[in-house]
Amino acid sequence: MLKPSRLFVHMIMAVAIPFAAFAETPTSPPPSESSATPAEGSIIGQNQDLGQGQIAALTTISPAAAPTVTTTSPSVTIETKVTPDSSNSDDPAVEKLGTETARLAAEKDKILAELALAQARLDAELAPGKQKAERLAAQLAELKAAQDLEDFQRKVLAEQTLGEFRVQLEKATLISTLAKAEVETEIAEIKRMENVIKKDTTRLAASMELEEKQADPRNYANNQPIYLENPxxxxxxxxxxxxxxxxxxxxxxxxxxxxxxxxxxxxxxxxxxxxxxxxxxxxxxxxxxxxxxxxxxxxxxxxxxxxxxxxxxxxxxxxxxxxxxxxxxxxxxxxxxxxxxxxxxxxxxxxxxxxxxxxxxxxxxxxxxxxxxxxxxxxxxxxxxxxxxxxxxxxxxxxxxxxxxxxxxxxxxxxxxRLPEDSGTxxxxxxxxxxxxxxxxxxxxxxxxxxxxxxxxxxxxxxxxxxxxxxxxxxxx
The missing domain is CATH 3.90.226.10 (2-enoyl-CoA Hydratase; Chain A, domain 1)
Incomplete structure (x- = not known):
């Protein structure tokens, strides 16, 4: 039969080991209770790092049956059996241990509530971002649809412009053909006029030559230059x-x-x-x-x-x-x-x-x-x-x-x-x-x-x- 002091040590170890395992996960520790005893403080201190889903379970020790203390964690499970001692069932240490167990259970419920509250707050904080992301996704879809519409309209306009250019090209080609025909007609007319002018020029040259030979004496001075050695x-x-x-x-x-x-x-x-x-x-x-x-x-x-x-x-x-x-x-x-x-x-x-x-x-x-x-x-x-x-x-x-x-x-x-020719003004x-x-x-x-x-x-x-x-x-x- 275990003595009360040894039973208390076993219970402390059963509770402390799983809490030590949970302490490795990085969570924000809740404030410690300053009224705890040194032994209780060590147990509570190790329990402060418990995360959601990592809570130790403790069994109530009963003197009538063979009491057991069980702790659970994601990776470690420790079970400690305590041999009942009917002669010490009213031992103050056992009662103190039961009280401590009840307190730890209450602490566990408090931690679970705090974790649930933190999760709710986190969800509330993330909700605007999620809504904004959804709005941005909707705007992106709208912009993409607008861009697709603009591309389609541009394509239709380009096809229309190309069609207009084709019509203009055909029109310009027709005009060019007509202009070329007109130029050819004008060239033929110019050649005809050149022939007429050549004939007129030849006739005029002959007439001028005859006129020069029969020039009016008034175009010439009937005098002689005066030559002086001293002018x-x-x-x-x-x-x-x-x-x-x-x-x-x-x-x-x-x-x-x-x-x-x-x-x-x-x-x-x-x-x-x-x-x-x-x-x-x-x-x-x-x-x-x-x-x-x-x-x-x-x-x-x-x-x-x-x-x-x-x-x-x-x-x-x-x-x-x-x-x-x-x-x-x-x-x-x-x-x-x-x-x-x-x-x-x-x-x-x-x-x-x-x-x-x-x-x-x-x-x-x-x-x-x-x-x-x-x-x-x-x-x-x-x-x-x-x-x-x-x-x-x-x-x-x-x-x-x-x-x-x-x-x-x-x-x-x-x-x-001789009458001078006009040299301009x-x-x-x-x-x-x-x-x-x-x-x-x-x-x-x-x-x-x-x-x-x-x-x-x-x-x-x-x-x-x-x-x-x-x-x-x-x-x-």
């Missing part, structure tokens, strides 16, 4: 037909024409003067201008220049360096430095500046010498006169600077014996001269901003432009 007569300048127009841009073609005519008039007569008549010229190529100057200097017959309106840059240099020059009082003569149109890198620009300085020395040097000043003083006076360096003077003032030799009030053109500075000695035939165009402009002819190597171009009318190609 000044009573203070007026008398020009013969030994005149060469120099108008517009000075290019190599202009220079070649002028040189050829200087040679021609020399071969006709080596004593009578030749006149280079400048209505207006902004200048041009230094190579072309220098070629004209050398032809003037090499001519046995004297070559004089006559400025009626405007001579700038290279044209002004030709005027000043002529053997003798004449001008109307209000004619404008303009000198300035050679300007660069070049690009390239710094080294190339430096080389180009050296080339231009050499041209300036060869062309502006003689002008400065005739004025009786140095080139440096010439440049200084240019910029003293104008911030741009464009030094322009009327002929009566230019005469004082020795830019022109003689100022005349009247010029008599005795060499004009455009400002001559903005058109090429229509005479034989014309500049390179570059037509006037418009730039990107709609402003009138003219492309300059291509220069020869080592050539540059000495050109008055204040408004950018002349442009490099």
């Amino acid at each position: 000044l007569k009573d203070g007026n300048l008398v020009l013969s037909d030994r005149r060469i127009p120099l108008n517009g841009l000075i290019g190599m073609r202009t220079a070649n024409d002028i040189v050829d005519r200087i040679n021609y008039f020399n071969n006709r007569d080596r004593n009578l003067p030749i006149f280079i008549v400048i209505d207006d010229s902004p200048g041009g190529s230094v190579m072309a201008g220098y070629k004209i100057l050398k032809a003037m200097q090499g001519s046995e017959a004297p070559v004089y220049t006559v400025v009626k309106s405007f001579a700038a840059s290279m044209a002004a240099c030709i005027t000043t360096l002529a053997e003798k020059s004449f001008a109307y009082p209000n004619a404008v003569i303009l000198h300035h430095q050679i300007a660069s149109f070049s690009g390239g890198n710094l080294t190339q620009q430096q080389e180009w500046v050296r080339e231009m300085e050499e041209w300036w020395k060869r062309l502006a040097g003689p002008v400065a010498d005739k004025m009786g000043i140095t080139r440096e003083e010439f440049i200084k006076r240019m910029y003293a006169k104008s911030s741009s360096g464009d030094w322009n003077e009327f002929a009566d003032e230019a005469q004082k600077l020795k830019w022109v030799d003689v100022v005349v009030e009247e010029i008599e053109e005795t060499g004009t014996l 455009e400002p001559s500075m903005r058109r090429l001269a229509t005479s034989t000695a014309s500049a390179d035939p570059h037509a006037e165009t418009t730039d990107a901003k709609g402003r009138p402009s003219m492309l300059l002819p291509r220069l020869n190597p080592f050539d540059c432009y000495w050109l008055y171009n204040p408004d950018g009318y002349y442009k490099l190609p």
Whole structure:
């Protein structure tokens, strides 16, 4: 028969072992009871970690029968049998053990209730999330249905558009066929008209040829040119037909024409003067201008220049360096430095500046010498006169600077014996001269901003432009 103390130890072990097994599961422990005895506290402490479904079952010890204490857990079952001791059935220890067992059963019920409450709270907390997930699933299904509908509508629209394109293509093909037929008809009509025009042109040419042979004497002056070795007569300048127009841009073609005519008039007569008549010229190529100057200097017959309106840059240099020059009082003569149109890198620009300085020395040097000043003083006076360096003077003032030799009030053109053809009313500075000695035939165009402009002819190597171009009318190609 077990003694009460040993029976109590066995009961404590029977209860503590399953509670220790349940303590391994991570659950939140309920608060401990501070009034428990040390032995009771150890049992309750181990019972605090019980989870749902992991509650120890204890049997009530009865002195009349062979009492047993049974504990259950998910993995451990311990059964302890206690031999009854009828002589100690009223032992206080046994009564205390029964009381403890009842308390543990109550604790078990409390834990089960708390677990059920926690589960209910968890379900309540998760309910909004579940509802939200269900709503999102419904919205997703709705969006998918809308996307399917949109795809279907897009497909139907694409098919309709494709059908319209097919109709338009067929219509365009038909229109193209009709247009082609119309063009062919027009071409046939044009060819017919060309044949008619050719016949009319041939007939008209024959008629004009006959009319030219029978020309009206009123188109011709019944006079002869006046040739004077000294063209000044009573203070007026008398020009013969030994005149060469120099108008517009000075290019190599202009220079070649002028040189050829200087040679021609020399071969006709080596004593009578030749006149280079400048209505207006902004200048041009230094190579072309220098070629004209050398032809003037090499001519046995004297070559004089006559400025009626405007001579700038290279044209002004030709005027000043002529053997003798004449001008109307209000004619404008303009000198300035050679300007660069070049690009390239710094080294190339430096080389180009050296080339231009050499041209300036060869062309502006003689002008400065005739004025009786140095080139440096010439440049200084240019910029003293104008911030741009464009030094322009009327002929009566230019005469004082020795830019022109003689100022005349009247010029008599005795060499004009046939009625001149109309050369248009455009400002001559903005058109090429229509005479034989014309500049390179570059037509006037418009730039990107709609402003009138003219492309300059291509220069020869080592050539540059000495050109008055204040408004950018002349442009490099």
